[in-house]
Amino acid sequence: MDNKISRIGVFTSGGDAPGMNAAIRAVVRACAYYKKECFGIMRGYEGMIEGDIVKLGARSVGNILQRGGTILKTARSEEFRTEEGRAKAFKNLKDEGINALIAIGGDGTFTGLHKLYEQFQLPSVCIPGTIDNDLAGTDYTIGYDTATNIAVEAIDRIRDTALSHNRLFFIEVMGRNSGYIAINSGIAGGAAAIVIPEEDLTFEQLYAVLGEGGKTSKSSNLIVVAEGSKIGDAHTLAKQVASRSNYFDIKVTVLGHLQRGGSPTYFDRVLASRMGVAAVEGLLAGKTDVMVGVNDKKMVYNAFNDIMNRHHVIDSESLRIAKILSI
Template sequence: MKRIAVLTSGGDAPGMNAAIRAVVRAGVYYEKEVFGVYEGYEGLIAGNFVKLKVRSVNNILHRGGTFLKSARSEEFRTPEGRKKAIKQLKKKEIDGLVVVGGDGTFTGAMKLSEESGIPIIGIPGTIDNDLAGTDYTLGFDTATNTVAHAIDQIRDTALSHNRLFFIEVMGRNSGAIAVRSGIAGGAVATLIPEKDMSTEALIKKLDKGGKRGKTSSLVVVAEAGSPGRTYTLADDVKKSRPEFDVKVTVLGHLQRGGSPSCFDRVLASRLGVAAIEGLIDGKKDVMAGIENDAVTYTTFKHAIETPKPVEEEAFRV
């Protein structure tokens, strides 16, 4: 294992830069050559490599996004596209690859490893916290802090005008962000894909608060694969209770940006080191994660295909 490459793919997440930094510096520590691949799998196909040294990753620990850029590649989904990527890896004499991303990234990594034989280790970088084999994914903590801050600001307006605010947060198939931020923001209700709540049940909950003299409310809604679905929900509530002054805020990509929290910086650094040490130890086709504060390695297949349940205790709270 002499040459290792690292790339970021899929949606960006706070902490990706910190992970790249850790991969590079751990690689140099173990006397390996480390190469960055610009623009994810698209850059891998194009051979867009750059050699990274210790100073190449200076002053990026605190920055959001990914300086290596990220891109979704339709060509990489095809066997022909992956053949081009394998050709570029062999041309650069890459012995191991570290990929930072979510389920789509790991699906591609699994196929690439099968077809090339090159050992690949993944670092879970997604704000949704929806991958099995790790308690937390990069960006989740930062995203929930961002949402909690936004809810605090929206609450000021809600209280000033006696309004009902619906706040839509990210979470394609996961209510993790909604549950955590719902607790932190004091939401009267939290709607997530894992738990059904009808419009009628929500209205009853809102009515109950009204009877107690509650004049403003916040409802957190996970997008659940349909960004903007909250507008339909808000319209349904408005039709049933026209006396409510209903407003909708969709936080969208605001949740992806910003400087990573201390938690995400530490998590990224631990996982970056774990990825390099895993490759050196002969591991492949696995995701590095942290469970019960210990480094673990989980197969890509398990990480992708095993449903990660919602935190039942947190939802109960």
């Protein structure tokens, strides 16, 4: 155990994700278990620059495990992108006696912490908290399971009205440039087609799928579209189909930020708890400039330089299964 680390700061940054509060709770209570002080940094890097820092104890994180969002708030900071901004943030940390950091967020969050480490050699560990599940070095990110379950529930509800009216629905899900939510919610929801950034599907191929469904008297069609689709968002694709055929009664539903709110699933709560404890234990074991991850159910530590130029790719088997089941 690294006895030089006495005060650990924890913060959330970037987009919120269900399970972030569970991770905060785990960090704070792991610190208490190992007799280390813990401080919450409000509003991410912006709060770090402004010195908005509060002490946290085991009891101060009670009853947050089941809550969505983040009690520490989150914000983006342009000033932190500069050396001067990072110097101001480091001074505030030093004034509080904070000598290690744990960040919960996505790739932008991790890049910021890596730059702070390069500039001041402050021990740091990242916890992957993003619904996109796009970070290399971990099978799952915190929030992904909850967001996908919310998408599946929405697809199930939309299918009810699609069947009642013989409609074609385009359902757009979040995920930025990652199709993880789309591919798995599409498979689970019985989508006729799934449009994701990772696959080079053309509009003509998508339109052909709809035609095949008509030939086999398919009573409803649901198309799940990832927001980062290369051939257009849900509204664009719906307009293109409408311009080619008057056979379909077309509707569009964009789930948007609905997927980021609400109580996290048991899976995200457990994942976040495991990662929070692993982050503290990693720091105390001398690990720094790393991201906690889970591979084959085991906790691992990934060096920043090993993960930030790569993305968690969708396996070809998922694509194959989605194609087979869409007939």
